[in-house]
Amino acid sequence: MLAIVTRMRKSLSTLALLCAALFGYAFAQFPPGAGTSLDVCKYFENVTDVQTLTSHEYVAYEQCLYYFLANKAQHTNVRFGTIHPIATLPPTYAEDAPKSVKVQIGQITLQHFQLNEFLKDLQIVGYMQMEWEDKRLAWDPSQWKVDKLKIHAASHIWIPVLSSQAFDTSLRNDDAMEVRKITVSPRGNVSAIVSYSLKTFCDDTDFRHYPMDIYKCCYQLEPHFHQEIIEFGIDGQPVFTDPKYFRDYGWSVSGTIPTVNLDPRVVSQLNFCINLQRSTNSVKIELSVATWVGSILFVCSIFIGSIRNQILVKLFVLLLQFLALQLFSNRIAPHLGASAATPVLLAVHEFAMVMNTLSIVASVIILMMSRIRRTLPPWNWLIKASQIVNRFVCVFNTVGESDEVEMEKGGNSPSSNSFSGSRYQADWEAAFVAIHGLVTSLIILIFLLGYLLIN
Template sequence: MKSSSATVLATIFALLAIAAGQQLSLSPASPLNSLDPCKYFENVTDTTQLSHHEFVAYEQCVYYFLASKAQKNSAKFGTVHPIATLPPTYAENAPSTVKVKIGQITLQHFQLNEFVKDLNIVGYMQVEWPDKRLAWDANQWRLDKLQIHSANHIWIPVLSSQAYETSLRNDDAMEVRKLEANSAGNVSAIVSFSLKTFCDDTDFRHFPDDVYKCCYQLEPHFNQELIEFGVDGQPVFTDPKYFRDYGWSVSGTVPTVNADPSVVSQLNFCINLQRSSSAVKIELAVPTWVCSIVFLFTPFMGKIRVQLSVKLFLLLLQFLTLQLFSNRIASHLGSASATPVLLAFHEFAMVMNTISIVASVLIWMLSRIKRTLPPWGWLIKASQIINRFICVFNSVDENDGAFELEKGGLPGESNPNSRYQSDWEGAFLAIHGVAVTALALVFIIGYIVIR
């Protein structure tokens, strides 16, 4: 009984509420008609006196006034909410194209994958375009700028980093923020982006001073035939508050647009990254230069055996340096087809040192062979000139240049065979000096060519 009574009472109250609502809605003198929020702002003369929530409501009134006006002017198109769905070219006396001006492009963060040579950048750019449907009388509304609180409320140019068929395939993303319109009908926005592209690694031969050139191309995603890009001539900037270089020197080019009206309007800009880590340069350059200088100074080491020992030790150092190169550069090789100049020069130095070792061993072995005939006269004279006037080569082993005594010979008597052997040793000493000097010159010329 109690439950049935409660049900009856609830039904009666519901019917009374419905009847009261119908009476209020049908009565022209109902106080609900006076609750139109925009009528509250009819006598506003100074918008700065409004509180925050009142100013937001006031902006909504201005927006809906403009949207209603655009709806009436575009009634012939039969489009719902045309101010958000139709481009500005559908406005009265509007031009046939929409000129979208790209302002400052600011880079906040980047991530470079040196193995696959791709670059992901995060930042934002300023975008402006005209829309006469969002123009109003500033004297009537006491308002110069109107903040649009949702990107769905007006038409915005949707951009993509590639052509329509392949757009967003690299997880590219864009987000429109801080939409504002002024009384003249110009709209501005901040477009945050996350873009990825593949870099040009042809400069990898200059590692560790190589430069990665990574270029981006923006196109309209929709209404491609209506949008024309424009730029203000400012290069790509880096945000000093959030940007970190991670050991790279980052510079951006000035954005450009294609001037051919027969193709889709495109915005192009590039990001150049140059390695600026001095520690890597020192780690790789110092061992190479040390090995090269020691190689050039081996002819000044005196005896052939001493020079040979130094060059063998130098070859060991070069192999250790090659292992250092492998550990430091192997992770960066990836798809690069070019060989770094530093590595190519080190390879050339190892080859030249090996040739010099072989030449020293052969000449030293030839000088140890016992001979019973004297060398040619011109060879004796040439070797004497070389060994006399180029003192750096005038160094022989203690036993090599001494006249040996035959067994059983008198100390005061000289052996002709020993004299011949001494002449041959002097000749080979001169030949060795000329050979290592020629290899040093070839080494210097090779460095100039490789560089």
């Protein structure tokens, strides 16, 4: 055991002597302070054409330019005692800088959208261009042979952080923004692409025009930090859709021109809206054909013939209208709007069903009154009026088969009283035919006027 311990001590002594020798050699070759004089960016001092640099050398050259600007900003803002001021302090801290930062919003592009018709909210994904000026990032192009500096990380410089305000309260959890593709010009003009994913509630008060209704979904962007110094500017271009990635999914999408709030007493705001109109013609045809077929048959029922035939046709039309109502319930019920508006097609269908029901009731009452046997003739003015109506409006001059049989029976009877009773009954039936024609015509006229008012 003692021998083993002695051997371990000798080995450790030998290892210590070897380490001391290596450290002494390194100290002799690289004395203290020699490494502090090395500067990697000195390698690029004699560069006259950046085109001769390789890709990794050009990236290193951009890093040297960035650290040169960051070191300059550090010395300028040393009185504030801020670490890395070029990334933490806004551009208003630069020398001779204005008191506010003008953030110019360029083209807003929409790449994808997702509409939830049950919750009435819209989520959009896309990007927009953003520009602002930061004098601390300006450099001399004659000294640094580049006309554009690419910032590889958004945390390296100060950027305006935006947030979407769904209401006047706070930021929504479903919203996200990312600043990328940041470039700087020699004058200090910074441009960037902001990718966004925003969500908002939509205004569906246009549900009256279903299935051609319009959803109006508006968004509001505000500065999340430094709200008192940031001002928005716009270029007057509407919201665009990216033809490479955008899919309409059966909706006609249009964007408004963004607007800004220029009132200095409130926080600067950027507002824009997305309008979505349903463009599925199959749904429109499916709903409109059922409505118009029932309405046209109801209007044309007056030309069918006798009162009994008209009642049968109107009952058939009423059955079709009830079947169409079930179709409306299956189609529209899942998309009922938040407002009390009723779609025009459904309102027309409802009005046609009510008028058809009133017409059926009126026809049944008049038919029942015409079947009552009477022994006295109608008033003279009623006979003349019914003759005028039935003569000039030929569609009302219709007599049922039972009426003709009764008239033939009355004509073959030898009794003058029977003949007179049949004659009186014929006059009464002609009068009721004229009354029925006028009543049904009035109901159809009311329906046509109501249709014009509903539209």
